Amino acid sequence: MRIGHQSLKFKSQPKIIASSAVVGPFEGAGELANDFDIVHDDIWLGQNSFEKAEKKLLEEACDTAIKKSNIKKEDINFFVSGDLMNQIISSSFTARTLAIPYFGVFGACSSSMEGLALASILVESGAADYVVAGACSHNASAEKQYRYPTEYGGQKPPTAQWTVTGAGAGIIARNGAGPKVTSATIGKVVDMGLSDPFNMGSAMAPAAVDTLEAHFRDLEIQPDYYDFIATGDLGAVGHKIAWDLLEKHGVNMPPDIFNDCGLMIYKPTQPVFSGGSGCGCSAAVTYGHIMKRIRNGELKKVLIVATGALLSPMSYQQKESIPCIAHAVSIEM
Amino acid sequence: MRIGHQSLKFKSQPKIIASSAVVGPFEGAGELANDFDIVHDDIWLGQNSFEKAEKKLLEEACDTAIKKSNIKKEDINFFVSGDLMNQIISSSFTARTLAIPYFGVFGACSSSMEGLALASILVESGAADYVVAGACSHNASAEKQYRYPTEYGGQKPPTAQWTVTGAGAGIIARNGAGPKVTSATIGKVVDMGLSDPFNMGSAMAPAAVDTLEAHFRDLEIQPDYYDFIATGDLGAVGHKIAWDLLEKHGVNMPPDIFNDCGLMIYKPTQPVFSGGSGCGCSAAVTYGHIMKRIRNGELKKVLIVATGALLSPMSYQQKESIPCIAHAVSIEM
Numbered sequence: 183m184r185i186g187h188q189s190l191k192f193k194s195q196p197k198i199i200a201s202s203a204v205v206g207p208f209e210g211a212g213e214l215a216n217d218f219d220i221v222h223d224d225i226w227l228g229q230n231s232f233e234k235a236e237k238k239l240l241e242e243a244c245d246t247a248i249k250k251s252n253i254k255k256e257d258i259n260f261f262v263s264g265d266l267m268n269q270i271i272s273s274s275f276t277a278r279t280l281a282i283p284y285f286g287v288f289g290a291c292s293s294s295m296e297g298l299a300l301a302s303i304l305v306e307s308g309a310a311d312y313v314v315a316g317a318c319s320h321n322a323s324a325e326k327q328y329r330y331p332t333e334y335g336g337q338k339p340p341t342a343q344w345t346v347t348g349a350g351a352g353i354i355a356r357n358g359a360g361p362k363v364t365s366a367t368i369g370k371v372v373d374m375g376l377s378d379p380f381n382m383g384s385a386m387a388p389a390a391v392d393t394l395e396a397h398f399r400d401l402e403i404q405p406d407y408y409d410f411i412a413t414g415d416l417g418a419v420g421h422k423i424a425w426d427l428l429e430k431h432g433v434n435m436p437p438d439i440f441n442d443c444g445l446m447i448y449k450p451t452q453p454v455f456s457g458g459s460g461c462g463c464s465a466a467v468t469y470g471h472i473m474k475r476i477r478n479g480e481l482k483k484v485l486i487v488a489t490g491a492l493l494s495p496m497s498y499q500q501k502e503s504i505p506c507i508a509h510a511v512s513i514e515m
Numbered sequence: 516m517r518i519g520h521q522s523l524k525f526k527s528q529p530k531i532i533a534s535s536a537v538v539g540p541f542e543g544a545g546e547l548a549n550d551f552d553i554v555h556d557d558i559w560l561g562q563n564s565f566e567k568a569e570k571k572l573l574e575e576a577c578d579t580a581i582k583k584s585n586i587k588k589e590d591i592n593f594f595v596s597g598d599l600m601n602q603i604i605s606s607s608f609t610a611r612t613l614a615i616p617y618f619g620v621f622g623a624c625s626s627s628m629e630g631l632a633l634a635s636i637l638v639e640s641g642a643a644d645y646v647v648a649g650a651c652s653h654n655a656s657a658e659k660q661y662r663y664p665t666e667y668g669g670q671k672p673p674t675a676q677w678t679v680t681g682a683g684a685g686i687i688a689r690n691g692a693g694p695k696v697t698s699a700t701i702g703k704v705v706d707m708g709l710s711d712p713f714n715m716g717s718a719m720a721p722a723a724v725d726t727l728e729a730h731f732r733d734l735e736i737q738p739d740y741y742d743f744i745a746t747g748d749l750g751a752v753g754h755k756i757a758w759d760l761l762e763k764h765g766v767n768m769p770p771d772i773f774n775d776c777g778l779m780i781y782k783p784t785q786p787v788f789s790g791g792s793g794c795g796c797s798a799a800v801t802y803g804h805i806m807k808r809i810r811n812g813e814l815k816k817v818l819i820v821a822t823g824a825l826l827s828p829m830s831y832q833q834k835e836s837i838p839c840i841a842h843a844v845s846i847e848m
Binding site: 183184187188190231233234259260264266267268269270271274275277278281282283284285286287288289290296300303304306307308309310311327368369370371373492493494495496497500502505507 | 516517520521523564566567592593597599600601602603604607608610611614615616617618619620621622623629633636637639640641642643644660701702703704706825826827828829830833835838840
């Protein structure tokens with residue numbers, strides 16, 4: 183299965199037989215509103231805490247994906263999920279609801295593709311026939327935990343990003359129809375010494391480039407192998423840096439195929455600073471928007487490079503720099 | 516690879532070609548002191564924060580295991596690790612030091628066996644030739660994050676447990692000599708409605724029993740197949756409950772083979788309330804003590820059932836009950 187140093191090529195080509203994305207009102211007012219299965223008009227989702235609202239996003243995304251797959255929940259072998267909450271409680275509480283054997287993962291905003299890569303390994307290896315992979319985030323729960331409660335009204339610099347209120351889930355299967363997971367590149371931690379939590383795009387860009395270069399090297403392909411390459415959530419600032427780094431390293435990236443989930447999800451008129459972020463960003467854009475474009479034939483070969491800033495508020499307070507990581511998964515039809 | 520509903524049987528029998536355990540002074544004064552590779556006499560490990568001390572425990576455990584394996588670090592494909600810190604910073608910062616492609620996992624104190632199970636899947640599937648699996652915890656960093664800083668001197672009930680200051684790591688390989696990973700059972704989240712973070716053994720016991728029963732059922736074996744079965748960190752209170760539940764469910768567990776890592780690591784005279792806990796508990800006991808007993812021929816078939824309480828301080832404050840999980844891995848010589 184392994185190809186090169188840090189990539190995997192899936193011979194069995196695990197199928198994403200169903201997927202789902204559930205988002206909040208701000209994302210519902212965004213660029214991709216029509217590609218999400220459920221758009222809530224209440225950021226509380228009727229819950230009495232933002233944490234419970236976040237869990238509900240993920241539960242709904244998993245439920246909807248399972249229903250769309252026509253697979254019985256009892257036939258699903260594993261649930262692989264992660265999120266940004268301390269102790270990934272959104273995923274663990276969803277695992278309790280689903281009652282499916284559970285692998286909790288954490289790669290910050292790269293959790294979406296860490297989960298999809300692991301789900302594909304489980305299917306490819308014969309460990310599973312069906313796996314649910316998911317990830318989620320909620321703007322208000324993330325702000326509260328990582329920065330300040332939104333009610334506080336703290337000011338932010340233009341390099342800051344807007345955590346997506348959303349969840350995405352996919353059903354990865356050994357047999358069935360749907361977009362195929364063809365390869366994955368597992369990232370190394372890259373840390374360029376940046377420590378500003380209001381500028382995570384800049385911190386994560388080198389990790390995205392490191393994984394992209396490893397992917398092309400390991401698979402012996404060029405970027406133009408793909409119709410579309412999306413980084414996870416670098417935003418405008420980080421995406422520009424990734425561009426510059428790729429150019430500097432001599433990677434020939436066609437401008438028209440390279441985008442970022444954090445730049446795609448909102449309208450330019452929405453006040454999201456540098457762009458979207460959070461586990462729910464790449465998860466909702468991939469399992470909602472990109473799957474739809476693959477299924478309707480618009481895209482044939484896609485690479486998602488989800489990026490994660492592996493800091494905690496504690497490590498930031500202790501003056502640590504921000505370790506970053508990116509995991510890439512290719513999906514083809 | 517899958518056998519039954521939630522278990523995996525590894526045909527290639529991935530080998531644990533080297534392992535290492537690193538602990539603090541309190542564990543060095545415990546029952547298993549001679550089985551650890553490094554015993555620190557300073558809980559700070561010369562660092563200026565407990566969080567950095569915890570990271571150093573894991574770095575040393577990984578380094579020592581890699582050295583003992585005689586494998587070059589560059590030849591190791593993946594690092595799989597988890598810990599109790601918010602955003603598993605101990606593991607992520609260690610991944611930065613190791614510069615090995617990294618899967619961050621979180622299963623609270625079950626992270627040790629979640630990691631070993633995933634490492635074995637990676638090796639069995641051909642995704643990796645060599646994987647480092649690790650886990651760690653530090654008493655003072657855990658107390659500070661989950662309860663009160665130790666300096667505060669908060670009182671605890673006798674059902675509380677003592678977080679182990681320790682780390683364990685193993686090198687899982689496709690080829691080589693050493694104890695073999697023969698099977699794994701991935702746990703479901705079990706939540707009996709308990710919500711007292713000072714009595715996690717009681718909360719986790721039903722999860723341990725659920726995974727044990729699934730393991731015996733899936734593999735069609737009886738408990739006496741094993742020489743030794745250790746739960747992760749139920750402590751005295753939780754272990755007694757697990758006993759009672761197993762008996763009630765008609766599982767014929769021989770008394771002399773069933774123990775708990777949290778009961779094994781400290782001396783009865785040490786003031787650890789109900790026993791040891793933390794990711795470092797099952798990790799250090801497994802990769803230090805149990806590996807030693809397997810290597811010297813004393814034990815031939817061992818099952819480790821690491822248990823995790825998937826709560827966060829936030830979910831506790833919001834009156835949520837404690838979702839628990841247990842992952843079992845069998846190791847044979």
